[in-house]
Amino acid sequence: MDSLDNPIRPYAWGSTTAIPALLGTVPTGEPQAELWMGAHPGAPSRLNRGAGPRTLGETITADPESELGPRALAAFGPRLPFLLKVLAAGSPLSLQVHPSRSQAQSGFADEERRGVPLDAPHRNYKDANHKPELICALTPFEGLCGFRPAARAAALLEGLGIDELKPYALTLRSRPAGEALREVLTGLLGADRTTLAPTVDRAARAAERLGGEYTPYAAIARHHPGDPGVLAAMLLHHVTLRPGEALYLGAGVPHAYLSGLGVEIMANSDNVLRCGLTPKHVDIPELLRVVRFEPTDAGVLRPEPGPGGEEVYPAPIDEFRLSRYVLEADAGTDTGARTIPAGGPQILLCTHGTVILRTDAPQSAELTLRPGRSAYVPASETVTITGPGTLFRATVAQ
Structure with missing residues (x-):
C-alpha cells in the first residue's frame, strides 16, 4: 500500500477552485481540470517505496504479477487497465464520442499505416484501446448523454421559432429515428461555420429568452458562440446528477460534461472523437463510423449494495x-x-x-x-x- 503523488491537468475548461477546495490548497488562479490517478504515460502517478520516487507504471512493470495479480495480468497484460480521475468542469467540455475496441484497433492501425504523427492535431486515435467511462457526481453535476427520442429533439428545435431550423425538425419527425439523427447531426456539423453562425446566435438568444429547459443551451452558447455544437447538443439528453449519482458512457454514445465536480473512471485510453463545442479537429466521416445513431435512455446510475458495506x-x-x-x-x-x-x-x-x-x-x-x-x-x-x-x-x- 502506497500513498500516491498525483498530477493535475490544467485544461482550459477546468474550474479554478473545485480541486483546490477538495484538496484544501490555495487556488493558483489557473484552471485545474483533472486530478489523474493511475499509470497513464501522459501523466502518471508517483510513489516512493524507500528507493526514491518512481511512476506507478514503472512499479507495475518491475513485477506485474505481484502488482496486478494473475487474473488481471492474464486479461489485460502488464499494465494498469484503468485510469481514475477527479474531474472539475468550470465550463463545458467538447461534445465527444469514444470508439469500441474494434473501431479503435482499426482506426489506430490505419493512422499508423498512413504515418499520421501521434501528436498531429488531426489524429483521431492515440492508441488501439476503447474508452468506456463512468462519472460519479461529488457535487451537482450537469452533462449531456445520448440521443433524445427524435420527436423530442424536433420539438426542442421547433420551440426556438427559427425558420432555418425547421428543415432539421421536419427530418427528425418524418424519417426513421436513426436515419434522421444521422442526417441532422451530419448536416449541422458539416455546414459552413460562417454561414451557420448567425443561426446559432439567434438560437442562443432564443434559448436565453425562453429559459427553462433551454437554459443549459444558452449557457453552452455563451462559452461557444457560433459553434454548431450548440445546436447538436439539443439532440442529446440533458442530465443533472445529484451527489452520489453516476453516468456510464459506452462506445458510440455522444456526450459532454458541462459543470460540476466528479470522480471519473475509464479504460486506460486517450481516444476521443469530437463532435462540436471545440476549436479542435472534427472528423465527420470517422464520426459517422463510430457514433451510435439511436435514441437511448440517459441511464442515471445509483450505487447498489455490495458486500461489507460497499456501494x-x-x-x-x-x-x-x-x-x-x-x-x-x-x-x-x-x-x-x-x-x-x-x-x-x-x-x-x-x-x-x-x-x-x-x-x-x-x-x-x-x-x-x-x-x-x-x-x-x-x-x-x-x-x-x-x-x-x-x-x-x-x-x-x-
Whole structure:
C-alpha cells in the first residue's frame, strides 16, 4: 500500500477552485481540470517505496504479477487497465464520442499505416484501446448523454421559432429515428461555420429568452458562440446528477460534461472523437463510423449494495469497477471498520472526512487519507478501512 503523488491537468475548461477546495490548497488562479490517478504515460502517478520516487507504471512493470495479480495480468497484460480521475468542469467540455475496441484497433492501425504523427492535431486515435467511462457526481453535476427520442429533439428545435431550423425538425419527425439523427447531426456539423453562425446566435438568444429547459443551451452558447455544437447538443439528453449519482458512457454514445465536480473512471485510453463545442479537429466521416445513431435512455446510475458495506456502481465492463464506502466514526475502535479484499490492483481515493487504511504489509502498515488524497494497493494486500469519511475504490472487475 502506497500513498500516491498525483498530477493535475490544467485544461482550459477546468474550474479554478473545485480541486483546490477538495484538496484544501490555495487556488493558483489557473484552471485545474483533472486530478489523474493511475499509470497513464501522459501523466502518471508517483510513489516512493524507500528507493526514491518512481511512476506507478514503472512499479507495475518491475513485477506485474505481484502488482496486478494473475487474473488481471492474464486479461489485460502488464499494465494498469484503468485510469481514475477527479474531474472539475468550470465550463463545458467538447461534445465527444469514444470508439469500441474494434473501431479503435482499426482506426489506430490505419493512422499508423498512413504515418499520421501521434501528436498531429488531426489524429483521431492515440492508441488501439476503447474508452468506456463512468462519472460519479461529488457535487451537482450537469452533462449531456445520448440521443433524445427524435420527436423530442424536433420539438426542442421547433420551440426556438427559427425558420432555418425547421428543415432539421421536419427530418427528425418524418424519417426513421436513426436515419434522421444521422442526417441532422451530419448536416449541422458539416455546414459552413460562417454561414451557420448567425443561426446559432439567434438560437442562443432564443434559448436565453425562453429559459427553462433551454437554459443549459444558452449557457453552452455563451462559452461557444457560433459553434454548431450548440445546436447538436439539443439532440442529446440533458442530465443533472445529484451527489452520489453516476453516468456510464459506452462506445458510440455522444456526450459532454458541462459543470460540476466528479470522480471519473475509464479504460486506460486517450481516444476521443469530437463532435462540436471545440476549436479542435472534427472528423465527420470517422464520426459517422463510430457514433451510435439511436435514441437511448440517459441511464442515471445509483450505487447498489455490495458486500461489507460497499456501494457498487454497475457497469458492463471488465477493465474497471468503481465503488464507494461511506464510513461512520469508529470512536477510536474498529467497530466501524470495513475490509477490502485482495485480488486485483486498487486505487483508493478519499473524497470526504478522514479515512485510515491499515494492511499487514510491513513496509506500509497504515496510511491516513484526507480529501483528494489516494493510495495504490497491489493485488496481494488486504486493506482494513475506518472513518469517518467517504472512500472510492477503483479496481478491475472480478
